[in-house]
Amino acid sequence: MNQKSDTFIFESYLVLPDKKEIDFYYKYKDLKFSEKIFLPKQIPSTVDPVLLNKVLENLHIILGISYYKIHCAKKINIPYLLTYEQAFFWNTVYTKGLGEFFYRNKIDFRDLISFPFSKEFISSPIEGKKQKRNLVGIGGGKDSIVAIELLKKQNKEFKGLILETGNSDIQKRVANTAQIDFLLINRKLDEKLFSLVNIYKGHVPFSAIFAFVSLLTSVIYDYSDIITSNEKSSNFGSINYLGSEINHQWSKSEEFENLFKNYVSKFITPEIDYFSLLRNYSELKITEMFVKYKKYFTIFSSCNRNFNIKSKSAKKWCGECPKCAFVFIMLAAFLTKQEVIFIFGKNMLNDESLIPLYSDLLGKGDMKPFDCVGTFDESMEAFKAIKTKGEFNEANVIKSISI
Numbered sequence: 001m002n003q004k005s006d007t008f009i010f011e012s013y014l015v016l017p018d019k020k021e022i023d024f025y026y027k028y029k030d031l032k033f034s035e036k037i038f039l040p041k042q043i044p045s046t047v048d049p050v051l052l053n054k055v056l057e058n059l060h061i062i063l064g065i066s067y068y069k070i071h072c073a074k075k076i077n078i079p080y081l082l083t084y085e086q087a088f089f090w091n092t093v094y095t096k097g098l099g100e101f102f103y104r105n106k107i108d109f110r111d112l113i114s115f116p117f118s119k120e121f122i123s124s125p126i127e128g129k130k131q132k133r134n135l136v137g138i139g140g141g142k143d144s145i146v147a148i149e150l151l152k153k154q155n156k157e158f159k160g161l162i163l164e165t166g167n168s169d170i171q172k173r174v175a176n177t178a179q180i181d182f183l184l185i186n187r188k189l190d191e192k193l194f195s196l197v198n199i200y201k202g203h204v205p206f207s208a209i210f211a212f213v214s215l216l217t218s219v220i221y222d223y224s225d226i227i228t229s230n231e232k233s234s235n236f237g238s239i240n241y242l243g244s245e246i247n248h249q250w251s252k253s254e255e256f257e258n259l260f261k262n263y264v265s266k267f268i269t270p271e272i273d274y275f276s277l278l279r280n281y282s283e284l285k286i287t288e289m290f291v292k293y294k295k296y297f298t299i300f301s302s303c304n305r306n307f308n309i310k311s312k313s314a315k316k317w318c319g320e321c322p323k324c325a326f327v328f329i330m331l332a333a334f335l336t337k338q339e340v341i342f343i344f345g346k347n348m349l350n351d352e353s354l355i356p357l358y359s360d361l362l363g364k365g366d367m368k369p370f371d372c373v374g375t376f377d378e379s380m381e382a383f384k385a386i387k388t389k390g391e392f393n394e395a396n397v398i399k400s401i402s403i
Contacts, residue, residue, distance in 0.1 A: 008073035013060045019043040024060050026067045033067045038186040043220050051126040054268050055216050062212045070199040076115055087117035089263050097205030099246040100370050105200050123267045130224040130271045134158035140170035141302035142290040143229035147277045148178050163213050173299040205251035211260050218272050230276040233283050233375045238368040248370040283374035287330040297343055302327045317344045322369035325357050333382040337391035349395035358397050
């Protein structure tokens with residue numbers, strides 16, 4: 001496919017009269033797209049309209065990444081003024097957030113994305129004290145469960161946030177098992193994304209989208225702190241491409257976290273903070289904390305195929321993707337063989353077809369898989385612990401990979 005030199009247009013957004021639905025509009029050539037956000041409760045009249053518009057303008061830009069990438073137009077047109085620093089932020093988010101997408105589609109991203117800016121424009125944040133309240137993202141996996149339980153131990157008051165783009169049953173069950181209240185934001189992408197042919201397809205930075213949706217939620221419903229569950233290993237990428245590190249988890253990384261915090265504080269509002277409660281923890285440490293909470297074993301899932309927008313699978317674990325393989329060895333380092341197989345429904349370490357995948361996870365293959373998996377060192381440490389325990393020593397993967 002030839003890269004296009006046409007213009008991708010961020011047209012407008014509209015808050016519907018019920019103040020519970022917000023529509024975002026985009027255009028490329030003759031194609032028009034609309035994405036919808038549905039809120040659990042209407043926007044209160046007390047919300048500062050200038051602040052709300054600032055948030056919605058930025059949400060409009062991040063949601064547009066799903067539509068921009070179908071042709072990667074060289075020119076971008078937006079109906080808002082940006083400072084040079086704001087444009088630089090969006091150039092960075094789009095370029096690094098789409099890194100895996102560019103790599104897989106063999107797109108030369110250098111100097112591709114250039115958001116327009118005005119040298120004269122000045123953007124100032126909106127002051128206004130928020131209540132000291134915590135909003136915690138619920139992803140359905142072990143990380144957000146650990147964050148929830150840590151906050152409960154600290155006697156923190158908080159509410160969960162679920163961003164529903166497909167099936168959110170797992171996240172809801174996690175919240176109910178944790179016995180916490182939650183807000184559910186429903187996101188409906190344009191159906192044309194799933195029917196168009198001859199377009200680029202691939203990974204988008206979901207955690208960056210979540211960050212801006214959680215910012216909207218905080219502004220509307222009065223929360224001062226947005227808490228995520230992104231671990232230390234999300235800082236590490238998989239491969240170098242055209243001089244840049246390509247990181248599937250870039251929008252979960254500390255780099256994005258700091259960029260987002262600074263951007264919000266400088267250009268939107270300094271009253272809302274955004275941070276990860278688990279930033280200093282390794283995957284192994286998080287798993288060690290998680291295994292104490294056995295009540296979640298039958299309901300949680302870290303398999304991203306469950307959260308695919310079009311997924312209709314009733315299985316919590318596909319048992320064949322990098323995330324399943326990685327979480328299996330993390331858990332097997334601490335749990336009994338029987339417990340781990342009960343969770344996954346199969347012995348993944350006995351599946352010969354997964355030997356190349358485990359080689360990749362351990363740094364003995366081609367590269368670190370494009371998925372939310374830990375570092376080679378973390379996988380190796382888990383593998384060694386499993387071998388020391390001995391329960392899986394007759395499994396095909398254990399026998400086939402030497403460490």
